[in-house]
């Protein structure tokens with residue numbers, strides 16, 4: 049008997065976690081961090097709805113923190129099973145979970161300080177969700193598996209990863225439950241699905257045939273901007289800014305977005321379309337992530353492989369300067385000449401990007417180029433909305449720089465791309481479950497899938513348990 053309980057990313061987009069129970073064993077699909085308002089998400093993050101020590105395995109779809117970010121907590125609470133992932137996902141987790149642990153530690157210090165300011169000596173220090181050593185501990189539990197290679201998870205459960213095209217190493221997973229008595233049951237978990245024709249990454253693979261489908265629905269009801277001419281638009285922004293004698297400041301997520309930008313800039317330079325353009329990648333995490341990309345050409349699409357072998361290093365080769373040292377970072381701000389600075393964090397919440405913004409937003413010669421989603425109440429969002437004044441590192445500054453927003457870098461399949469992948473399964477799937485989406489997107493995607501012939505589509509609430517039975521002939 050197999051059953052599933054949805055414990056996260058249920059009618060929301062973070063905290064991905066689904067528990068599979070087969071016979072007497074328990075396997076988690078993902079173990080993600082809830083993100084959002086601090087108090088709300090902290091309460092959801094601190095406890096698991098099951099005994100971590102009794103969990104047998106985790107199958108991890110990809111390294112994004114909303115899918116992997118509670119693995120260190122699992123280890124801290126006694127989990128000693130195996131975490132199955134692709135090799136690139138494991139390597140990205142090594143740096144991303146360490147970074148997440150650092151953020152948790154800093155957060156706890158900050159909260160403790162604030163508490164003690166209010167009531168000196170009265171409160172015990174705030175415990176971080178987990179620490180660096182937990183992030184290191186959980187890495188020992190990883191077992192990496194290549195795409196399209198079946199592996200055994202329990203005596204009655206096998207699994208196989210397929211390409212999800214969403215980030216380096218990302219995968220969807222097919223689970224097959226066979227106990228020798230009843231017909232086998234197959235369940236496909238889409239993970240997060242990427243876009244078609246994304247730079248560097250391969251296209252998402254077709255979803256395997258299955259009895260049950262768990263599918264992400266982030267943009268299940270939305271057509272998003274095409275990613276076709278992004279490189280050309282990036283070129284135009286850089287050229288226009290340089291003609292004014294200004295700098296291009298790009299806040300970008302360290303993993304994925306930064307490498308895409310470097311890849312495009314390198315291609316533009318190689319084609320002779322960008323000349324004498326100094327580019328600085330100012331983020332230690334981005335540098336580490338770039339190293340992981342270099343280790344995994346197996347994850348690249350054909351074009352990236354060709355470009356990588358032709359240039360020797362598609363993310364380097366003199367196209368940009370990686371800046372790890374703090375003094376070198378400060379030196380960029382003393383430069384007078386035009387340059388491009390790519391730095392984190394992607395939503396301008398913290399990190400070195402703040403210094404670059406502080407030094408550059410007041411001049412109309414400069415451009416702040418936004419290439420990623422900016423959450424509500426973030427500095428990035430205030431820049432997108434072109435607020436007249438910005439508060440950066442405690443200083444109120446007038447926003448006089450140009451602000452350019454380039455949509456289309458999204459790493460999530462849109463409505464049409466999700467439909468292209470799900471439609472072929474319509475007559476085969478008994479039940480489809482939508483996860484990882486806001487409710488309006490889920491409703492629209494549900495309608496589309498019903499139109500396509502899916503007989504049973506739902507968006508389960510947190511805590512919903514569903515038995516997954518084999519045997520019955522396919523509906524419709």
Ligand SMILES: [Zn+2]
Nearest residue numbers: 110112214240
């Ligand atoms: Zn993701």
